[in-house]
Amino acid sequence: MTSPRDADDVRQMVADAAAAGTPLELVGRGTKRGLGRPVQAAATLDLSGLAGVTLYEPDELVMTALAGTPLAEIERMLAEKSQRLAFEPMDMGPLYGGAEGGASIGGVFAANLAGPGRLRHGAARDHLLGFKAVNGEGEIFKSGGRVVKNVTGYDLSKLICGSYGTLAAMTEVTFKVMPAPEKTRTVLVFGLADARAVEAMSAALGSPHEVVAAAHLPAAIARRSSVAYVASAGAGVTAVRVEGPAPSAEHRCKALRAELAGFGATEELHGMNSAKLWHEIRDVRPFAGDARPLWRLSVAPTEGPQAVARIARSAGAEWFYDWGGGLVWLAVPPAIDATAIRNALGGGHATLIRAEAGLRAVAPVFHPQPTALAALAKRVKESFDPKGILNPGRMD
Amino acid sequence: MALRMPAPDQSVLARRREIVAALREIVPGEGVIDAEEELRAYECDALSVYRQLPMVAVLPSTTEQVSRILRYCHDNKVRVVPRGAGTSLSGGALPLADGVLLGLGKFNKILDIDFANRTVTAQPGVTNLGISTAVASSGFYYAPDPSSQIACTIGGNVAENSGGVHSLKYGLTTNNVLGIEMVLVTGEVIRLGGKHLDSEGYDLLGLMIGSEGLLGVVTEVTVRILKKPSTARALLIGFPSNEAAGDCVAAIIAAGIIPGGMEMMDKPAIHATEDFVHAGYPLDVEALLIVELDGPKVEVDHLIERVAEIARARQSMMLRISESEEERVLFWAGRKSAFPAVGRITPDYMCMDGTIPRKKLPEVLARMRLLSEKHRLRFCNVFHAGDGNLHPLILFDANKSDELERAEKFGADILRLCVEVGGVLTGEHGVGIEKRDLMETMFDDIDLAQQLRIKCAFDPESLLNPGKVFPVLHRCAEMGRMVVSKGQLPFPDLPRF
Numbered sequence: 001m002t003s004p005r006d007a008d009d010v011r012q013m014v015a016d017a018a019a020a021g022t023p024l025e026l027v028g029r030g031t032k033r034g035l036g037r038p039v040q041a042a043a044t045l046d047l048s049g050l051a052g053v054t055l056y057e058p059d060e061l062v063m064t065a066l067a068g069t070p071l072a073e074i075e076r077m078l079a080e081k082s083q084r085l086a087f088e089p090m091d092m093g094p095l096y097g098g099a100e101g102g103a104s105i106g107g108v109f110a111a112n113l114a115g116p117g118r119l120r121h122g123a124a125r126d127h128l129l130g131f132k133a134v135n136g137e138g139e140i141f142k143s144g145g146r147v148v149k150n151v152t153g154y155d156l157s158k159l160i161c162g163s164y165g166t167l168a169a170m171t172e173v174t175f176k177v178m179p180a181p182e183k184t185r186t187v188l189v190f191g192l193a194d195a196r197a198v199e200a201m202s203a204a205l206g207s208p209h210e211v212v213a214a215a216h217l218p219a220a221i222a223r224r225s226s227v228a229y230v231a232s233a234g235a236g237v238t239a240v241r242v243e244g245p246a247p248s249a250e251h252r253c254k255a256l257r258a259e260l261a262g263f264g265a266t267e268e269l270h271g272m273n274s275a276k277l278w279h280e281i282r283d284v285r286p287f288a289g290d291a292r293p294l295w296r297l298s299v300a301p302t303e304g305p306q307a308v309a310r311i312a313r314s315a316g317a318e319w320f321y322d323w324g325g326g327l328v329w330l331a332v333p334p335a336i337d338a339t340a341i342r343n344a345l346g347g348g349h350a351t352l353i354r355a356e357a358g359l360r361a362v363a364p365v366f367h368p369q370p371t372a373l374a375a376l377a378k379r380v381k382e383s384f385d386p387k388g389i390l391n392p393g394r395m396d
Numbered sequence: 397m398a399l400r401m402p403a404p405d406q407s408v409l410a411r412r413r414e415i416v417a418a419l420r421e422i423v424p425g426e427g428v429i430d431a432e433e434e435l436r437a438y439e440c441d442a443l444s445v446y447r448q449l450p451m452v453a454v455l456p457s458t459t460e461q462v463s464r465i466l467r468y469c470h471d472n473k474v475r476v477v478p479r480g481a482g483t484s485l486s487g488g489a490l491p492l493a494d495g496v497l498l499g500l501g502k503f504n505k506i507l508d509i510d511f512a513n514r515t516v517t518a519q520p521g522v523t524n525l526g527i528s529t530a531v532a533s534s535g536f537y538y539a540p541d542p543s544s545q546i547a548c549t550i551g552g553n554v555a556e557n558s559g560g561v562h563s564l565k566y567g568l569t570t571n572n573v574l575g576i577e578m579v580l581v582t583g584e585v586i587r588l589g590g591k592h593l594d595s596e597g598y599d600l601l602g603l604m605i606g607s608e609g610l611l612g613v614v615t616e617v618t619v620r621i622l623k624k625p626s627t628a629r630a631l632l633i634g635f636p637s638n639e640a641a642g643d644c645v646a647a648i649i650a651a652g653i654i655p656g657g658m659e660m661m662d663k664p665a666i667h668a669t670e671d672f673v674h675a676g677y678p679l680d681v682e683a684l685l686i687v688e689l690d691g692p693k694v695e696v697d698h699l700i701e702r703v704a705e706i707a708r709a710r711q712s713m714m715l716r717i718s719e720s721e722e723e724r725v726l727f728w729a730g731r732k733s734a735f736p737a738v739g740r741i742t743p744d745y746m747c748m749d750g751t752i753p754r755k756k757l758p759e760v761l762a763r764m765r766l767l768s769e770k771h772r773l774r775f776c777n778v779f780h781a782g783d784g785n786l787h788p789l790i791l792f793d794a795n796k797s798d799e800l801e802r803a804e805k806f807g808a809d810i811l812r813l814c815v816e817v818g819g820v821l822t823g824e825h826g827v828g829i830e831k832r833d834l835m836e837t838m839f840d841d842i843d844l845a846q847q848l849r850i851k852c853a854f855d856p857e858s859l860l861n862p863g864k865v866f867p868v869l870h871r872c873a874e875m876g877r878m879v880v881s882k883g884q885l886p887f888p889d890l891p892r893f
Contacts, residue, residue, distance in 0.1 A: 059649050059650035059754075060646075060753055060754055060755060112594060118593060123593070125599055126570075141842045142839070142843055145751075145818070145819065147752065147784050147823070148564075149783045149785040149823035151823065153843075153844075154603060154847050155603060158570065159599055159603045161599060161602070162594065163599075167598075178654070205514060206512075206514060209692065244691070245695060247698050248695030298592045298596075300510075301513050302513055327593070348591075366597055367596035369596065374597075379854075380600070380603075380850060383850050383852065
C-alpha cells in the first residue's frame with residue numbers, strides 16, 4: 001500500500017511504477033472496490049490522504065476539493081450554505097456490505113455516479129468543471145477550469161468521469177454546486193404495472209412541471225420501503241418528484257396529481273418522507289441487504305419494462321426502475337448469465353454492478369463494445385497510460 | 397499576429413485531378429465542387445477575416461458516402477475539413493489549400509421524433525432551430541439556443557459544444573445530446589450513446605462534443621427535448637455601475653435562484669442597441685441586466701418579486717417587469733441584436749468569448765478599459781452574466797493601416813486577462829484558429845501533449861481539421877512523446893480581407 005500525501009507524491013509513485021512496469025490499483029476511500037473486474041496489481045495507490053476542500057465559493061456555485069476528500073464532508077459543507085450536488089451521487093458502500101457515507105469525491109467522479117436527479121440535472125460528468133491528475137507515465141496534467149462555460153480544448157472532464165481510475169489518478173477536482181431546493185414534493189401513483197408506470201412517468205416528464213425524478217417500485221420492492229405510505233400500498237408505487245420555491249413545488253405537485261389521476265389513485269409525500277424514499281431509491285436500498293448479482297441497465301425509458309419482461313419474469317429476479325424507466329436495477333439468481341441479460345436489451349447497456357469476485361473475473365462487467373469502438377477505446381486508454389499500469393483490466 | 401496554417405502538401409496538390417475524380421466516384425453529380433467560383437462559397441466561416449479556398453468541396457448525403465470519402469482520404473493522406481453551416485466564430489471551418497472541404501449540408505433530415513422518450517434524432521445538417529420547430533406543435537423544444545440558431549446546424553453545435561442565453565439553467569450542447577453516429581478517419585462507423593443515459597465504457601460522446609472536427613465526422617445526432625415552460629417573464633434592471641450590476645447577479649445566485657437567462661450589457665452596448673432597435677433601454681445607466689424567469693406562473697411571479705427586491709437593495713436605478721409576452725420579447729430585442737447593432741457603429745468588430753469567475757467582472761471591465769486606451773480602440777460588452785461568459789466587441793476599421801493588428805492584440809490581451817483571473821479563453825465559440833496560439837496561456841506542454849495524444853488515438857496522421865485548436869504539432873508516429881512546436885515549418889500566411 002502506497003499512501004501519497006500530495007499530487008507530487010502521486011506523480012513520483014506513478015512514475016516509479018511506470019519505470020518498473022508495476023501495475024497499480026487506484027483507490028480513493030475504497031467503497032467501490034467491488035465494482036468492475038478485479039484488478040490484478042502489485043501495489044495499491046491509496047489517494048485518501050489527498051483530502052480537503054481547497055476552494056468553495058457559494059455565490060459562484062463552485063467548489064474545488066482534493067480527490068480523496070470524503071463526500072460526506074463536502075455534502076455537510078454544502079448543506080450549511082443550502083447547496084448540494086444536484087446529481088445526487090449514490091452511496092454504493094452499503095451495496096457491497098460497507099458502511100454508509102464512506103465515499104471520496106474522486107471516486108464519485110471516477111465512477112460517474114448519479115442519483116434520481118440525473119434526469120433533470122445530469123450525472124457527475126455534467127458537473128465536473130476541471131481536474132488535475134497524474135497519467136500513467138507519471139505526469140501531472142490538468143484540464144478544464146473553474147467556470148461553467150468552457151470549450152477550451154477537449155472536454156477531458158467528461159472522459160475522466162466513468163473511467164474508474166484506468167486513465168489517470170485524479171488528484172484534485174473542481175465541480176459545479178447548486179442551490180438546494182426550498183421545497184420538495186413527491187407524487188405517488190398506486191397500482192400500476194411496469195409498462196403502465198413508464199407511461200405515467202413519460203406523461204409526467206413530458207409535462208411542463210419540471211419533474212426532477214421519476215421511479216417505479218413494483219409491489220414486492222415497495223413493501224420494503226421504510227416510508228409507510230409506500231410500504232403499505234400493497235401494490236406497485238410510482239413516484240414523481242418536483243422541487244422549487246414553496247409556492248411552485250406545491251403548485252407542481254397539485255398539477256401533477258391532476259395529470260396523473262387517470263393512471264390510478266395518487267398520494268403525496270412531503271419533507272422527510274419524500275427525502276427518505278428518494279434516498280432508498282438512490283442507494284438501491286431494496287437490494288443492499290443481499291448478495292445476489294446486481295445489474296444496472298441503462299436503456300430508453302420505454303424499453304425498460306420490455307427488457308425486464310424478456311429477462312426476468314420467470315426467473316426469480318427482482319427489479320425496480322429509476323430515471324423514468326431508463327434505469328433498471330435488477331437483482332438476479334447467479335444462474336442468469338451476462339449474455340442472456342445483454343441479449344434482452346433493445347439498445348443501451350448493462351453493467352454487472354455487484355457480484356462475487358469469481359463471477360466478475362469471468363463475466364464481462366461492462367457492456368462489450370463493437371470492434372471498432374473497442375479498438376478506439378483501447379487507443380484512448382493508451383494515450384493516457386501507454387504501459388497499462390493504472391487499474392489494469394478493471395473495465396475489461 | 398500572422399496566422400500560420402500547415403503548409404500545403406505539394407504532392408497532394410499535384411494529385412488534385414485524380415482526387416476530384418475519386419470523390420466523383422463516391423458522390424456523383426453536383427456533390428463534388430472543384431470550380432473556383434463555386435468554391436468561393438466555402439472559403440471562410442463567420443470569422444471572415446481569414447479566407448482560404450479549399451482544394452475541392454464534397455457534399456455527401458449518406459453515412460456510407462462519408463465513410464468512403466474518409467477512407468479514401470485516409471488511404472491517400474489527404475486532409476479533410478468538416479463543415480456544417482459555416483457559422484463558426486473561431487474559424488473552425490476554415491478550409492485548407494490542400495484539403496477536402498466536407499460539407500454536411502445535405503444531411504438535413506429529422507429521422508425520429510420520440511415523445512415518450514423525449515428525444516429527437518436528426519442528421520447533422522438540420523439547424524438548431526429546426527429541431528425545436530419540428531416538435532413545437534406538441535409543446536416541446538430543444539434547449540440550447542446559440543444566437544445563430546436559425547442557421548447553425550446541430551452537427552456544428554456538437555463540434556463546438558454550443559451554448560446560448562439559456563445555458564445557465566438548461567446546460568450546453570454536451571448536457572443535452574444523448575447519442576451520435578460518427579465516422580472515424582479510417583471510414584469506420586461507430587455509435588456513441590443513444591436514447592439511454594451515460595456510457596457503457598469511456599465517455600467518448602462527451603469527448604466528441606466540442607472537439608471542433610478534429611476527431612471524427614458526426615453523421616447523426618440524438619438530443620433530448622423538453623416541454624416548454626408554461627410561463628416566462630423578464631426584468632429589465634438598470635444600475636449606476638458595473639459593480640452594482642455584478643453584485644446583483646451574485647446576490648440572485650446566492651439566494652438560490654437560477655434564472656432561465658441572465659444577461660448584462662455595459663453602457664456602450666446599451667446605447668448601440670437602443671439606437672438600433674428602440675427597445676426602451678435607459679440611456680442614463682452604466683449597466684443593464686435582463687433577468688428571465690421561466691416555469692409555472694406561480695413560480696415565475698414569486699421569483700420575479702424576489703429578484704426585484706434583491707435589485708432594489710442594490711442601487712437599481714430603474715426596474716421594469718414584463719407584463720406581456722410582447723414586452724418580454726422587446727426586453728430581449730436589444731440584447732439579441734447586439735452584434736448587428738454594433739456593426740452599424742463601426743466598420744468592423746471582433747467578438748471575443750472569454751469566461752471569468754463572475755465576481756471578477758468589475759476588475760476585468762476596469763482593466764479592459766485600460767487595455768482599450770493602450771490599444772487605442774473602443775469596445776463594448778455583452779455578457780452572459782449568469783455563467784460568466786464575456787463577449788467584448790472590439791471596434792475597428794480594417795481599412796486603416798494597423799487597426800486589425802491592434803484589434804487582434806487587444807483581443808489576445810483580453811483573453812490573457814480572462815485566464816489570469818481564473819477564467820478560460822473561450823466559453824462557447826471554440827478555439828478554432830482564432831485562439832489556437834493562445835492555448836499555451838492556459839495549458840502547459842504536458843497538458844497540451846495529453847490532449848494531442850488523444851487526437852493521435854483518433855487520427856494518427858492528423859488529417860482531420862489540422863491547424864485548428866492546437867499549435868502546430870509533429871506527426872504522432874514521429875515521436876513517443878508529443879512535442880508542441882510553433883513556426884518550425886515554413887508556413888505561408890493566409891490572405892486576409
